[in-house]
Amino acid sequence: MEHIVIIGNGISGVTAARHIRKLSDKRITIISAETEYFFSRTALMYIYMGHMKFEHTQPYENWFWEKNRIELKKGFVTHINDASKELVFANGETMNYDKLIIATGSKPNKFGWPGQDLDGVMGMYHKQDLETLEKFAPNNKVCKRAVIVGGGLIGIELAEMLQSRDIPVTFLVRENSFWNGVLPAGESAMINEHIKEHHIDLRLGVNLQEIKADEHGKVKSIIIKETGEEIACDVVGLTAGVSPNVDFLKESNIELGRGVKVNRMLETNVKDIYAIGDCAEQHEAIGNRRPIEAVWYTGRMMGETVAQTICGNPKEYNPGHWFNSAKFLDIEYQTYGWVFGERGRPEYEQHFHWKHPKKHLCITVAFHKETHEFLGINTFGIRMRHHAFDKWLTEKRSVEYVLAHLADANFDPEFYKLHEKDIVAQFNQEHHTNILLKKRSWKRIFQFS
């Protein structure tokens, strides 16, 4: 029986395993050095915050794996011998494979800051990071202040975590507005405001100079590059992005860029070795996507795709329309299609921005300046229906059509106040159009293409 070995038990690897099991009877082994069982990495924050226990972040009960004949192996792979199709573990054990899937995910970036390896300095990515945080920041007596370096999604989550235990947070963000590499200006400004409203000490446009140690080799303070200001702290969170976790492959014959280089079939240069998820790097970016997509959803899609290929239905990785989501403290964010921030915005992309006069609710609709084709939407504080936008993107609908049918896309809980009227009115005013908002129609909503 063909033996499929998957290194990494994150969403990509586990999705691949599940789909291979669905499609075939092959022997499947998942290897992980991090945890015994699959857990949702995105939920780590909720454990520290006390919303959940670790076991709640495990999407499958422990009996699931044996029942589905997916073998789990705890161990750290140090070497891949592709000639003999053999893996070597840190403890000297070996394992043979017929096909290998590399799904080792990411690791937090460190940019060679002085003091970046001190006690009390951590990323927020692995389960072990959570344990470290619990050790150095159990409460606001042990940790009187924490400094977070890097204004991305993990940074703001870490800020929220620390804040849940009333630990004061200073948040250093390199950009002059939060996540404005991705978000348009209005949205980014709203998040800035929301962060400050939570009494998080947000510092925009600053960089980390160095991290200073006390006499025990533990962090004591940080210095800001631009101002030279020293901020006393007990914990430093490094959340300046992630990069593929592929160091263990450096000695192997597998071609590496920043990640494991793969083609559209998710195959590496070595036969029978595939790479998926955060650690995979496309030779050429697909559409507007980045060559490395460190996103939960893309990991899941690659896992599904590679399972097809391995089970004899060779398929290209062909992600549909882009979508993503996040939560910034209390503000939910969803995006469908492409809406660019200032950076990298194509010149044809025009934006329509609506913001609630009082609440933290806003949307940005991107459309083609000339053709008025709808390109994408960012929505903050208003939930929207994925498949409505997916359908409109496929059908290449105009921005006018999308706005007229916006009520179909609302996904807020029942009885919530609806804002489509205001949104359409503002668009009409700005663009001298006369769009009439249509009433929500179940028939249209459930017309699946």
Next chain:
Amino acid sequence: MKAIQHIGLSLFLAGLAIFTILPFIGSYELSTEKLDEIVQNKGIKSELFVKNLQESTVGKEFSTPFTFSSNIVSAIEDANEKHEANQEWDKKIWEKKHSFSYAIAKDIGAGPVRENKGLFWFLTFGLGIIGALLFIIPQLYLKPIPGIKNNGIWHSAATNRGWIGWFVFLFLVGFYILLYFFPDYIVNWTYIVDPISQSISGNMASQWFLYGFLYCVVMVVMGIRMYIKYRHNKYQMLRTTSVLFFQIAFAFLIPEIMVSLEMPWYDFKNAFPLDYDFFFEWNLKTLVNSGFIGIFILVWGTVLTIVVVPVMVYFFGKRWYCSWVCGCGGLAETLGDPYRHLSDKSLRAWQIERWLIHGVLVFAILMTGMTLYAYFMEVDTVFGIKTQLVKDTYGFLIGSIFAGVIGTGFYPIFGNRVWCRFGCPLAAYLGLVQRFKSKFRITTNGGQCISCGNCSTYCEQGIDVRAYAQKGQNIVRSSCVGCGICSAVCPRGVLKLENGPDDGATRHQVPEVILGNDVNLFEMLEENK
């Protein structure tokens, strides 16, 4: 603000402590005249019982209800035993022993509580309410920005099955055991709500009035907590208002007012088979003999179960009842909200749930069938089984132990919907309708699920919501009471409670393309067949 919370907590605990020691205060003395009066009023024919009491109790002062009660109970037991042996059925005392004892104790109890009902009401209910509100309301200032703040729930001994949880468990279980089985021990509790009862129905408070009043108070106070916690969520605000309204108006005030108008006590929203004794002989007789209103209740109660309930479930799901109207649900959604995450999510728990809850439904239906047969055929036994025995068994095991002692007592251990999930026959019935013929579903928003587990963790019914959401499937489950918390706690806007078309396909599934990968898996499966 923290200081105010601490003061509130202290006041609440003081009120609770005073409430707890009330049964130990006061005295009970039965005079010869009183005994004669009771014998007369209750039509007691057992001289033995009177003799027993005269020897053991009359003329003595008891400083706790416990010995007093045990004397009366043993007097009844002793007399009954001998009368049974002699087959003197007319002399036997049929009334429940502790209810009998309760009526006497309530009548003759003396002491500071009875003399100062208002004061003791304030020292118990008053302090409890003020204390709880002082603890709850500062949340508005401590967490000024609305949003889901389940911080520290699994760290707190009160909500993670820690020592406080076990203490609350013991307290609640003890309370329910006293309430259901030893009302004669808690006459002092009923004294303090006498003035309220009298002002509504003109009667002195029974233990059930006490329970009804306490129920409303607890729901209102904890409802205020819900209003604060979910102030950003209109669904939760309206739902909380609805359960408070139905509890206070329908379960508490209207029945009491009806009693004061010499109508039968009836809760118009309490549907059979949750209201399991609706078709019992005694109830049918009462209703039939109560004139127009009795017949109206009889017709309404029947139509409610047979027509209103399933039709409403078809349009809105069982939530319209279980988490918007029902009293058990109302308590679970207010007092029980801090414990919702303690429900067991395992597959095994689901298997147990299905056997148990449908078992109770079958039990309730068989029992009702028997009792109706017995009523119309005017017999006591069906297939050689005494219907009274069946009814008593159900009343004890399901009505009292399961619904009360376990249903609420176990909040801090098994979560707030133990009864609704494992035991309620009405929920089982509604669930069958919801599962097979309803417009209601929880829609999964395409591929947006990140499998974090908040939805499953905070599902009070123990549904593994995530298992559906991460596959892009809608949630169509018989046990879902539509509380809406899964949707509220979801950080990515994945879940929405909806009443959409009931066309089979779209109720269960979202389009497969939505997982984001435009590999058409369905087409491929077809090709590979």
